[in-house]
Amino acid sequence: MDMLQIIDEGGTLVSPDLLPGDETLLALYRAMRRIRHFDERAVVLHRQGRMGVYPPYGGMEASQAGTTFALTHDDWLLPTYRDTGAALTYGLPIAQVVLYWRTSPHGWAMPEGLKVLPFYIPIATQYPHAVGCALAERMQGRSNVAMAFIGDGGSSEGDFHEALNFAGALSAPCVFILQNNGWAISVPTSAQTKAVNLSKRADGYGIPGVRVDGNDIVAVYHATREAVERARRGEGPTLIETVTYRVKPHTVSDDPGRYRTEDLTKEWLTKDPVVRLRAFLTSRGTWSDEHEAALVQEITDEFEAAVLEADSYGEPTPSEIVDHVFATPTPALSEQRALLLEEYGA
Numbered sequence: 001m002d003m004l005q006i007i008d009e010g011g012t013l014v015s016p017d018l019l020p021g022d023e024t025l026l027a028l029y030r031a032m033r034r035i036r037h038f039d040e041r042a043v044v045l046h047r048q049g050r051m052g053v054y055p056p057y058g059g060m061e062a063s064q065a066g067t068t069f070a071l072t073h074d075d076w077l078l079p080t081y082r083d084t085g086a087a088l089t090y091g092l093p094i095a096q097v098v099l100y101w102r103t104s105p106h107g108w109a110m111p112e113g114l115k116v117l118p119f120y121i122p123i124a125t126q127y128p129h130a131v132g133c134a135l136a137e138r139m140q141g142r143s144n145v146a147m148a149f150i151g152d153g154g155s156s157e158g159d160f161h162e163a164l165n166f167a168g169a170l171s172a173p174c175v176f177i178l179q180n181n182g183w184a185i186s187v188p189t190s191a192q193t194k195a196v197n198l199s200k201r202a203d204g205y206g207i208p209g210v211r212v213d214g215n216d217i218v219a220v221y222h223a224t225r226e227a228v229e230r231a232r233r234g235e236g237p238t239l240i241e242t243v244t245y246r247v248k249p250h251t252v253s254d255d256p257g258r259y260r261t262e263d264l265t266k267e268w269l270t271k272d273p274v275v276r277l278r279a280f281l282t283s284r285g286t287w288s289d290e291h292e293a294a295l296v297q298e299i300t301d302e303f304e305a306a307v308l309e310a311d312s313y314g315e316p317t318p319s320e321i322v323d324h325v326f327a328t329p330t331p332a333l334s335e336q337r338a339l340l341l342e343e344y345g346a
């Protein structure tokens with residue numbers, strides 16, 4: 001085993017010394033179950049024509065909730081398009097996220113005071129931005145950290161390497177999460193790089209690299225909390241590779257059957273992070289079918305209320321696409337806005 005694991009695929013405790021208390025375990029389960037509900041419902045909303053293109057993260061909930069759970073609201077979160085679950089765990093309101101994936105400008109503007117950046121689509125940009133956020137915190141005398149996400153594909157981009165080197169050289173308080181989900185759209189990780197253990201890329205920049213079972217939320221949380229504490233103490237950045245799998249399509253408009261067989265997907269479904277923790281909690285007697293039913297009811301109600309709230313916002317107008325790009329629009333943007341108004345009206 002070349003990666004940290006605390007609860008194995010079968011729901012058995014393999015590293016008893018690292019197990020947190022029941023309160024934390026239950027909170028971790030709740031966070032994962034809540035974001036699974038969002039992901040499942042988001043795909044349905046898309047099918048109903050009530051949401052735009054959406055990149056699902058189902059099966060990766062441990063990697064998203066276990067990492068973000070280690071942050072406080074004084075820390076920064078820099079998610080990619082895949083990381084809706086991370087942002088929801090951090091505290092981004094569900095209605096806001098629905099509006100974002102409806103391409104409404106109300107969804108793009110992050111709530112005042114919440115230190116989460118929008119879901120940027122250009123891959124790997126999150127990493128250098130995180131170094132900037134982290135250094136800004138330190139320059140202002142605070143010990144807050146910046147956590148950024150990237151995929152296996154993103155780790156082949158120059159931005160990834162530049163950010164790790166920059167953060168390492170300046171001991172920036174960053175926690176770099178690399179979600180290795182096996183695929184970059186249709187390109188498997190093995191075709192992307194000769195590197196097998198992506199966490200070892202940290203060695204090249206003199207910073208710690210940790211590899212963790214990305215479907216074991218307890219292990220993910222343990223590794224991330226240590227990295228967050230390290231960064232807070234001023235000891236610099238850590239790279240954490242969460243080893244997981246994209247069991248879902250790249251986005252709701254992708255058909256993975258065109259580029260992969262589903263045998264491996266079926267194998268990964270047996271390692272499901274939500275099922276795993278539920279089995280463990282049930283075996284300890286801290287979870288039951290009644291608890292599950294009550295939790296599902298609660299998160300269903302929360303989700304339905306949030307969709308109603310999102311529905312209460314009006315349809316965005318075409319020119320709003322460019323309204324919030326710069327405080328003072330550039331000449332090119334002003335020109336585009338005029339063209340949009342001409343073509344579609346106000």
Ligand SMILES: Cc1ncc(C[n+]2csc(CCOP(=O)(O)OP(=O)(O)O)c2C)c(N)n1
Nearest residue numbers: 082121122123151152153154181183184185
């Ligand atoms: C800079 C840049 N290049 C290319 C793309 C097109 N693109 C979108 S997603 C993607 C694959 C990313 O794979 P990975 O980093 O593994 O993330 P995942 O989708 O698996 O979460 C690519 C190449 C992009 N969005 N940004």
Ligand SMILES: [Mg+2]
Nearest residue numbers: 151152183184
């Ligand atoms: Mg990937």
